[in-house]
Amino acid sequence: MTMIGGTGPRPAPVRPSDDDWTAFVEGAARGDQNSLSRLYDASSRLVYGIALRILGDPADAEEVTLDVFSQVWRSAKDYSRDKGTVSSWLIMMARSRALDRARSRGRRQGRETAIDASVDAVESAAGPEEATFLRLSAVRVRGAISALAPEQRELIELSFFSGLTHTELAERMGQPLGTVKTRIRAGMTKLREAIGVSKEVQ
Amino acid sequence: MERGTLRFQCDAYLLGLLDGEDLREFEAALRASGAEGKALLAESTDVVAKIGLTAPLVDPPALLRTRLLKSLAPEPVVAAPPKPRGRLLAFAGWAVAAGLAVVSYLGLQNNSRLQGDLTATQQELAGLRIEAGHMKKVLSVVMARDARIIRLATSVPEAPQLRAFWSKPTGLVLTGLNMPMPAAGRTMQLWIVPKSGNPISAGVFRPESGGQVLLVTASAAAPEDAKALAISDEPEGGSAQPTTTPAWVGAVGD
Numbered sequence: 001m002t003m004i005g006g007t008g009p010r011p012a013p014v015r016p017s018d019d020d021w022t023a024f025v026e027g028a029a030r031g032d033q034n035s036l037s038r039l040y041d042a043s044s045r046l047v048y049g050i051a052l053r054i055l056g057d058p059a060d061a062e063e064v065t066l067d068v069f070s071q072v073w074r075s076a077k078d079y080s081r082d083k084g085t086v087s088s089w090l091i092m093m094a095r096s097r098a099l100d101r102a103r104s105r106g107r108r109q110g111r112e113t114a115i116d117a118s119v120d121a122v123e124s125a126a127g128p129e130e131a132t133f134l135r136l137s138a139v140r141v142r143g144a145i146s147a148l149a150p151e152q153r154e155l156i157e158l159s160f161f162s163g164l165t166h167t168e169l170a171e172r173m174g175q176p177l178g179t180v181k182t183r184i185r186a187g188m189t190k191l192r193e194a195i196g197v198s199k200e201v202q
Numbered sequence: 203m204e205r206g207t208l209r210f211q212c213d214a215y216l217l218g219l220l221d222g223e224d225l226r227e228f229e230a231a232l233r234a235s236g237a238e239g240k241a242l243l244a245e246s247t248d249v250v251a252k253i254g255l256t257a258p259l260v261d262p263p264a265l266l267r268t269r270l271l272k273s274l275a276p277e278p279v280v281a282a283p284p285k286p287r288g289r290l291l292a293f294a295g296w297a298v299a300a301g302l303a304v305v306s307y308l309g310l311q312n313n314s315r316l317q318g319d320l321t322a323t324q325q326e327l328a329g330l331r332i333e334a335g336h337m338k339k340v341l342s343v344v345m346a347r348d349a350r351i352i353r354l355a356t357s358v359p360e361a362p363q364l365r366a367f368w369s370k371p372t373g374l375v376l377t378g379l380n381m382p383m384p385a386a387g388r389t390m391q392l393w394i395v396p397k398s399g400n401p402i403s404a405g406v407f408r409p410e411s412g413g414q415v416l417l418v419t420a421s422a423a424a425p426e427d428a429k430a431l432a433i434s435d436e437p438e439g440g441s442a443q444p445t446t447t448p449a450w451v452g453a454v455g456d
Contacts, residue, residue, distance in 0.1 A: 092254075
């Protein structure tokens with residue numbers, strides 16, 4: 001096994017799929033730091049980007065990113081594919097930690113401002129390691145989201161990146177509670193269909 | 203609750219949209235739905251998580267990778283105070299180092315066979331370093347001058363009282379023995395209940411075998427701003443806010 005140190009060379013670029021990410025997590029579960037390093041190289045832009053969008057502060061986003069990958073290292077052995085993909089695990093963990101951090105610092109107002117402002121945030125150039133997976137996944141999902149009605153898209157994105165409840169969203173948007181629920185449900189149904197997850201079965 | 207509604211409620215639950223009666227109704231429906239509900243929740247996780255891909259993909263600072271890897275391999279234990287645990291860790295480190303030296307010497311005679319041994323020993327050493335770093339963090343909290351001891355009582359039959367040590371500069375440690383194991387797909391979540399505002403997650407955990415709990419977390423909140431610690435049973439991965447009545451609660455004194 002190659003031990004990866006803090007100042008050692010970065011591993012060769014890889015082109016991971018979610019299956020590769022699963023293998024990295026399995027490696028981390030065996031105590032292999034090289035696997036964690038490769039997962040970090042493949043997915044840190046995603047984790048950091050989510051944290052930055054929620055928190056609007058690079059220093060806070062760094063701490064959340066560190067926290068997420070430290071948690072992956074500690075709990076990789078508990079990961080199970082039947083509860084979601086590795087990318088879903090990382091995304092939900094990044095979201096949860098970032099929202100926790102925002103709440104703990106009483107930044108709800110600031111965070112919402114950051115969310116609004118970050119829509120135009122400059123995205124880093126893609127590295128070769130994500131050309132075939134992360135980038136394509138992002139393009140596909142962004143296409144699906146942009147195809148939603150504007151009022152649906154706004155509510156769904158605000159919900160994900162702010163952690164507001166139905167009631168809080170209704171107050172913030174000045175819309176009736178029932179309207180908010182209906183729009184989010186309709187948007188989520190369209191999103192499922194667009195990204196290929198099974199259609200809602202009544 | 204019909205399947206389509208339950209599916210959407212899974213989405214809403216994962217997004218943190220539900221509160222009050224909606225939340226209680228969903229939890230009851232999820233429990234009643236059994237394996238089907240768990241499958242829907244897993245599917246919803248993959249759908250809801252996709253929304254995160256709309257965030258810009260941004261490179262973190264290069265030094266962050268170095269910080270992460272350094273944090274996984276903490277500094278070796280040096281000048282350990284005369285405490286049994288410290289001596290044991292120091293001895294373990296020296297023993298593994300000695301083992302490495304022996305393996306390296308023999309490797310000259312039979313390199314191919316011993317390469318595997320060396321790898322295993324390196325992994326063992328890495329594990330010991332992580333364990334030593336973990337215990338150093340625990341000691342730094344427990345022995346901190348400002349550490350507060352919080353006893354978390356429970357009404358769960360035959361369940362133990364838990365203890366937490368909370369030091370503003372060093373962090374929060376939760377300890378206990380014989381803690382009951384949460385059900386499959388569930389986890390325990392520690393909450394800081396502030397004097398004003400909503401509870402703040404301080405981490406999720408599952409007891410080790412034998413019910414041992416040793417959770418170490420760097421708390422973002424300060425003890426003087428909190429009125430209580432609480433532990434609730436939550437879906438695996440944790441919740442944004444408590445979704446069940448906390449089973450353990452302890453007041454944070456002054």
